[in-house]
Amino acid sequence: MTVPVKQHLIDPEICIRCHSCEEACPVDAITHDDNNVVVDFEACNFCMACIAPCPTGSIDNWRVVTEPYSLEEQFSWMELPPQETISTGVAGDSIEALEDEVERLLAEAHAGAGGHVRAPESAAKPTVNLYSRDNPAVATVQGSYRLTSEESDSEVRHIILDLGRTVFPVLEGQSVGVLAPGTTDKGQPHGPRLYSVSSPRDGERPSTNNLSLTVKREDGGVCSNYLCDLKKGDQVKLTGPFGSTFLMPDDPAARIVMICTGTGSAPFRAFTMRRQRAVGAGDGRLTLFFGARSPEALPYFGPLKKVPEEMLTKHLVFSRLPDQPRRYVQDRMREQTAALAQVLTDPKAYIYVCGLKAMEDGVDEAFRSIAGETGLDWSALKAELRDSGRYHVETY
Numbered sequence: 001m002t003v004p005v006k007q008h009l010i011d012p013e014i015c016i017r018c019h020s021c022e023e024a025c026p027v028d029a030i031t032h033d034d035n036n037v038v039v040d041f042e043a044c045n046f047c048m049a050c051i052a053p054c055p056t057g058s059i060d061n062w063r064v065v066t067e068p069y070s071l072e073e074q075f076s077w078m079e080l081p082p083q084e085t086i087s088t089g090v091a092g093d094s095i096e097a098l099e100d101e102v103e104r105l106l107a108e109a110h111a112g113a114g115g116h117v118r119a120p121e122s123a124a125k126p127t128v129n130l131y132s133r134d135n136p137a138v139a140t141v142q143g144s145y146r147l148t149s150e151e152s153d154s155e156v157r158h159i160i161l162d163l164g165r166t167v168f169p170v171l172e173g174q175s176v177g178v179l180a181p182g183t184t185d186k187g188q189p190h191g192p193r194l195y196s197v198s199s200p201r202d203g204e205r206p207s208t209n210n211l212s213l214t215v216k217r218e219d220g221g222v223c224s225n226y227l228c229d230l231k232k233g234d235q236v237k238l239t240g241p242f243g244s245t246f247l248m249p250d251d252p253a254a255r256i257v258m259i260c261t262g263t264g265s266a267p268f269r270a271f272t273m274r275r276q277r278a279v280g281a282g283d284g285r286l287t288l289f290f291g292a293r294s295p296e297a298l299p300y301f302g303p304l305k306k307v308p309e310e311m312l313t314k315h316l317v318f319s320r321l322p323d324q325p326r327r328y329v330q331d332r333m334r335e336q337t338a339a340l341a342q343v344l345t346d347p348k349a350y351i352y353v354c355g356l357k358a359m360e361d362g363v364d365e366a367f368r369s370i371a372g373e374t375g376l377d378w379s380a381l382k383a384e385l386r387d388s389g390r391y392h393v394e395t396y
Helices: 020-024 071-076 093-113 222-228 262-279 301-306 329-335 337-345 358-373 378-387
Strands: 005-009 030-032 037-039 061-065 137-146 156-162 175-179 193-196 210-216 235-242 255-261 286-292 312-318 349-355 391-395
Touching (some): 005 037, 020 030, 037 071, 137 210, 175 222, 193 210, 210 222, 255 329, 262 391, 337 349, 349 358, 358 378, 358 391, 378 391
Parallel strands (some): 255 349, 349 391
Antiparallel strands (some): 137 156, 156 210, 175 193
């Protein structure tokens, strides 16, 4: 008789290849190739250390199997296989006990991760993993524009990539991988570096087959320096698209709250442009909390000022203004307690957080305070919001 076992798996449709799970795993059970991030059945001890760091919930998947899936099988997947029908050949106690154990593990995992994140119910179906390092899409640079002032010590660029006749369907909130040329210190090709797409699904202008990226030049950053140095006409190899949960609802009446710092604004530029094209000059029902050191260091500061208030309510917060106290997005959030408390209980409201990981705890505590003001338990509410596709966090 074959004894069923539980196996920990990663959903390749949802995974954004941030490798946070791989870094968190204390027994090196998680690995990756050019296509997928996977779990080694032989090494995994179900310690759950990888669950909480995952921003998408892709790590939180389990199957009861009679024969564990190999690494080679997992590397080839485009989506998770369904739960197989298992027959033990004996009375059902053993399989029922095993399934109960999986349910217990799932409950523990959800408690740690704050719910199982899902895409909004009305979101369009995304395409994922269409191109890999072995089969990349090739795009041509249409333009590269500095977003931050020359006086700012932070260089952020808006880079437009023309896809020509290449079919590369991408939705707002998805990411693409960029393959920088050259090799690592070990002589291996550089792996794809993920960047959120900052243009809507139909391109920088309606019905154009291009996409844009928001890139900050980092000291020693192989891919960021490569991208920031590109000139018009240069070619870039892309993988992806990636991500199937950090998507905006396809409902013009949905209320969307966006909270970001720095280049975390990229998907929210795409959200805003998508909504503008959907509703025209009407009520956008969008709210943005955007933090930076100064106006000069805030990407898209000029264009943001031109977006009408009826389309986008803007809260721009600066932490390094001369002779001013340091202020962060969570400070402005607390000042908007009444409005955000309504968001938390509105079934047609969606919350998105994107930016540096350092912002995550502050935003979480602000929501805890706001929820507490109205007698709500933030931990339970956050899990409920994630389960219903209404709360999304992507930090790096």
